[in-house]
Amino acid sequence: MDENLAYGDDYKFIPATSIESGTGTEVLPDLYCYTIQIVNIVLIGNPENEEFVLIDAGMPYSAEKIISEVEKRFGVGKRPKAILLTHGHFDHVGAIVELINHWDIPVYAHKLELPFLTGKKRYPNPDPTVEGGMVSKVSPIFPIDPIELGDRVSALPEDGNVPYLPKFRWIHTPGHSPGHVSFFREEDRALIVGDAFVTVKQEYLYKVLTQEKEISGPPRYLTPDWSAAWRSVKKLAALNPTVAITGHGQPMSGQELADNLKKLAKEFDEIAIPSYGKYVN
Numbered sequence: 713m714d715e716n717l718a719y720g721d722d723y724k725f726i727p728a729t730s731i732e733s734g735t736g737t738e739v740l741p742d743l744y745c746y747t748i749q750i751v752n753i754v755l756i757g758n759p760e761n762e763e764f765v766l767i768d769a770g771m772p773y774s775a776e777k778i779i780s781e782v783e784k785r786f787g788v789g790k791r792p793k794a795i796l797l798t799h800g801h802f803d804h805v806g807a808i809v810e811l812i813n814h815w816d817i818p819v820y821a822h823k824l825e826l827p828f829l830t831g832k833k834r835y836p837n838p839d840p841t842v843e844g845g846m847v848s849k850v851s852p853i854f855p856i857d858p859i860e861l862g863d864r865v866s867a868l869p870e871d872g873n874v875p876y877l878p879k880f881r882w883i884h885t886p887g888h889s890p891g892h893v894s895f896f897r898e899e900d901r902a903l904i905v906g907d908a909f910v911t912v913k914q915e916y917l918y919k920v921l922t923q924e925k926e927i928s929g930p931p932r933y934l935t936p937d938w939s940a941a942w943r944s945v946k947k948l949a950a951l952n953p954t955v956a957i958t959g960h961g962q963p964m965s966g967q968e969l970a971d972n973l974k975k976l977a978k979e980f981d982e983i984a985i986p987s988y989g990k991y992v993n
């Protein structure tokens with residue numbers, strides 16, 4: 713066990729879940745999306761292959777679930793080559809300390825996200841006053857203190873390459889957090905979005921519970937820079953993805969994705985940006 717790794721002081725179990733919790737979807741033969749309570753992790757790699765990576769690290773106290781899901785898909789004792797983070801919010805790094813200790817593997821994130829992962833900087837306070845939803849109202853309970861991954865976390869390569877995934881490149885999609893990234897594979901236009909946009913209205917408890925599919929901007933209560941968030945969605949829409957796995961909500965593909973993403977990129981001010989809140993001007 714690495715004694716230098718730690719969660720923040722405000723780390724805690726978050727009692728929120730959805731009907732999709734515990735369900736896995738094979739979106740493509742080498743793209744597997746698994747829902748933990750209210751957030752998705754993604755396994756990239758063919759089950760017949762030794763090499764695979766994990767995108768994001770789930771909710772607090774979900775390490776056992778993640779390990780057993782990995783072993784179910786890839787075989788007992790198998791471990792990913794690395795954990796790649798779309799960003800460092802609590803619901804994407806919730807089990808990371810136990811996972812690093814269990815698998816002894818490296819973590820990669822955008823360099824602007826590193827301060828939040830190496831004990832240096834806390835995320836801005838969630839905004840309970842933002843327009844919309846019970847999840848926003850309770851968001852002050854969400855952990856925002858930095859976690860400490862020490863030298864286990866490194867910056868993604870500057871040139872856009874993604875470690876262990878030669879066909880992917882990372883795309884900087886800030887707004888929801890400064891070092892937020894998405895992962896894109898040109899060959900089949902597969903996109904791992906993170907929270908740059910999501911397919912469920914994450915602010916609304918009922919919609920989170922039922923996972924009703926509806927394109928939406930990044931979760932409002934934790935998004936401090938809305939103009940950057942809009943530019944990021946335009947950048948992703950311009951890639952014309954054929955399939956998108958988002959950090960929250962169900963995967964979206966084909967014409968449904970094309971139409972919805974185009975609409976979101978165009979009407980982001982109507983659909984995504986709240987009409988009031990601490991981070992709206």
Ligand SMILES: [Zn+2]
Pocket residue numbers: 799801888907931934
């Ligand atoms: Zn987030």
Ligand SMILES: [Zn+2]
Pocket residue numbers: 751801803804907931959960
């Ligand atoms: Zn999230």
